[in-house]
Amino acid sequence: MMGTEEILRLTVAALMARAGERQADLAAGIGQAQTQVSRKQSGRAHWSLEDVDLLAAHYRLHPLDLLAGPTHAAGVLHGSLSSLQPAGAPSLPAAIERPAPAVTVVLDEAADTLATLERERPGSAAALTRTGREPSATGQPARPAAAPPAGPCVLCGQPAQHELDGFPQHLTAEECAAAVAAAGTPQASTPAVEEVPAPVAPVGPSSPVAAPLTEPAVPVEPTAPAAQVVPDIPPASADQAVPAPAGPRRSAPGYASATLVDQIADRVHDVLASCSGDMEAAQAELIKTAIPDVMTLLKASRVGGRYEHSEFPPTQEILRKKSQKGADEIWEGRPKWRNPELFAAAKRGEVIEVTALDMNAAYLSALKCWLPIGQLREETSGVHDPKKAGVHLITPADWDHPDLPNPLGNRMEPGELWVSESTLRLLLDCARQDLTDAPVIHRSLVSGASEALLEKLRRALAESRKTALAEGDELTVAYVKAMYSKFVSTIGESSANREIRRPDWMHIIRAKAFANLWMKAHKAHKAGLQVVEISGTDELHVVGDWRPVFPEGRDLNQVKEKTTYILGGKR
């Protein structure tokens, strides 16, 4: 069920819509900034109890009416419903009973709105059916069974028989009032009930009791399924129905672009439909199209972006692969390190129990990194400009921490080397924390940079992944994984991806993944754990209780335990 605050958001959205207000108008009315209203309505901030009072004063409602759901609040605002204001003793129990039916109305209304949307925009039906199908499939036939309403009235939200310009609505204010009054008071057996299939029937065990309350002419069925459907409707579908800028799913709205998330979901849905539900075939098909799909997503995510990045800048000599299997001259700093002391101790016979931790979706997190926007140009000032990114020829300082891996990976050769932006920033960070001296920068090939170039894409992928994991949807998880990993591996000089050629990005993103792993190792070390091994992009082996240090799970900020083993023993 929805929380009180969710209901309040719906109510505020409904009241704003009825009053024809925009967020700025409401904000002026309650003496706050529009941004505050936006944050509170989208769930990034909370409506406080003081806010409720302000809102109530603004709409000239009693706070209790405001909290009783959009239908009730709108009804009171409209004058068709009596206020919950505790004038006398008998009205108080009603006030306590009211919230449950009100929620029923909200969700039912949401399902209706979805159904209406589907009817009105058949082309976009696919986008809504994912969340909206179940409620509408059961809710829709229930309605016409009573009387064929055109849909919920746009003025009062109650079912109406007439349509004007494609909008179902009551033709007069009296009809609205009658419908709302009929819906709001289940006890009243007015003739108006005939055109209202009583969506406010009490939920659950009391629903058989509801039958005698309705007119005998009205079939009983409409109420019962509607009441049963309610718990099945995810709160998300109610979110979609209101004009509030909330995302389609439960997590922080506004975090990821709903358009992109829907695009991913639709793609999975379409492919699954075309494979007639065969998961394996669908997965193969999705992975096959992952590269063009992620490039389409990237393009869509850059619409409205501030910077226009270059896709085919001239490739610098050092970024050119020497042969098909060969590498170019950039050192990415791939970690491959074992703690020599601990291994020696294990050899002496000490029993050391090690936990192997696994970082989740390392390359997906690494999409947030400083990427050069345009063509790389040479700079020889020897100073690192934080507003620029690229590749750098450096001489790193010595690393003398035997119990911590070198941020440069397992490089043995002394002297200068080309590193990418992520590695250089990590080295500079280390220097700032007095772990080592700053590297000497000899040459830089850089361009103006932004950390947000891939952020919208990354958020959409992360959001899809999170939702899919929560729902146990392994198909989407595999699809998202194919998209981000293939994106990283083909944006360089790959013939598999002909839409972009940024070997510098590829190096920077990979090096960022390695840097992130190094930072986790450093964090573990600072927290008193012993780091045994770090390798690849996502493996960190530690000794000690790691759970206070890292949250456990499959989210991007969490780690998961792979195995525990005895160092030097059998794995």
Added chain:
Amino acid sequence: MAGSPDLWARWGDFGKFNTRGVKGGEALILELNRIVYSSGIASPVTSKRGLSARLRYLDSPAGRAALKDQGVTARTIRSWMKGKSTPTAANRERIDSAYWGRRRENLIRSGWLKRHLDNDGRGRRMEIYPVDQSQVPAERSRPTLQQRSITVRYIWGDLVDAWAAQDADTVDEIWDDVISDLDSDYNAYAHVSSVGIGA
């Protein structure tokens, strides 16, 4: 030099102050080469997979003729095809150049390259990187030269024809057409450092 009569002269004496760049037409030719030679068989000819894929591709009268042009006798080809012997390093080079020669011809002949670039009339995005002025004294450099990005349509058929015929003059004229979309400062892009075609 082709192109509009004074296109090349309008910059002035190109390279006088150490501006570095090539004529736009040359950059276009390089980019077309990149597109053609980054398609095709990815495995190198030194690998078994890459070698057999190339030999299979060349197993046609035209392919055998191309190998023959490279100086490989029919008998040697038969022996490779039957698997009796494997090519020497020198012959692998010949096979590779015969393969790329045939593939280039076929991409032109079949019209794939034109269709690929024309993209059903939608054309392709072209990124134009201006000349490199990093060595030019500050008072002599043109600070307003920026990277430009335009969608190019309608020229691709002519461009591929000219590129196939190795007709650099026509490519120069086509380049003139391309940059005339860049409004007033188009002649600053007569020379460029490189061109990127999103294809």
